[in-house]
Amino acid sequence: MNNGRLGSVFSSYYFRASIMNPYLVYSLNKSVLKGTRIFTPTLGWSSYCYGFLECPEVIEYVGTDVISSVCEKTRELATQYHDAKTTIYCKPSEDLFKSKPFMQKYREHFDVVFFSPPYYQLEMYKGAEQSTARYKTYEEWLEKYWEVTIQLCHHVLEKGGKMCYILSGYGPDNQFDLLTDMNKIAKKYFHLKSTQPMYNKNVHVTSHRETAEKIMVFIK
Numbered sequence: 001m002n003n004g005r006l007g008s009v010f011s012s013y014y015f016r017a018s019i020m021n022p023y024l025v026y027s028l029n030k031s032v033l034k035g036t037r038i039f040t041p042t043l044g045w046s047s048y049c050y051g052f053l054e055c056p057e058v059i060e061y062v063g064t065d066v067i068s069s070v071c072e073k074t075r076e077l078a079t080q081y082h083d084a085k086t087t088i089y090c091k092p093s094e095d096l097f098k099s100k101p102f103m104q105k106y107r108e109h110f111d112v113v114f115f116s117p118p119y120y121q122l123e124m125y126k127g128a129e130q131s132t133a134r135y136k137t138y139e140e141w142l143e144k145y146w147e148v149t150i151q152l153c154h155h156v157l158e159k160g161g162k163m164c165y166i167l168s169g170y171g172p173d174n175q176f177d178l179l180t181d182m183n184k185i186a187k188k189y190f191h192l193k194s195t196q197p198m199y200n201k202n203v204h205v206t207s208h209r210e211t212a213e214k215i216m217v218f219i220k
Helices: 006-011 022-033 044-053 068-078 100-105 138-156 178-186 206-210
Strands: 037-040 060-065 085-090 110-115 157-167 191-198 213-219
Touching: 022 044, 022 110, 022 157, 022 213, 037 044, 044 060, 044 068, 044 085, 044 110, 060 068, 068 085, 110 138, 138 157, 138 178, 157 178, 178 213
Parallel strands: 037 060, 037 110, 060 085, 110 157
Antiparallel strands: 157 213, 191 213
């Protein structure tokens, strides 16, 4: 509180997925990913688009989401950047895997895939197309949302390309071991290159260190 971080004090009492800072996306691309053609299976409330399109080397950004208002706002944001081609789909990522036109157009097309996937039932949003609304159990969600999305990422990523996602466990009680379960599926299709913690909330309590989000980088 003395340092002006009252929000961190309050957030110490619970855990939730982070609000993505566009500068994190920007800095990750500049220092680690170095992508020029980007695909994001979610839009991250437009923050991914903002962060990537601030990188002069990015020539194309393609993203998809199931929240129509986020899709529209992301399209509007992208109009401010004229040097990069931007395409926004309003469709579940797992459905794009079944779209022949999309799969043909973007086969091994991107050099970077980036996103922070849904934390299963940690944050619930309105809409029947949300993955937690479509699939009734955790096991079904892993199979029909997560693994199919990973297959989509593998298909659209070029050989040697990087897939990066930010993920955490599901809280101090470990109700769902997202890190273990989701990474196990990703490793079926990709080689894990690196992983590092991200203490992005600047909170220093034991329970948060146990559930700190991690940045994982995979190689195809």
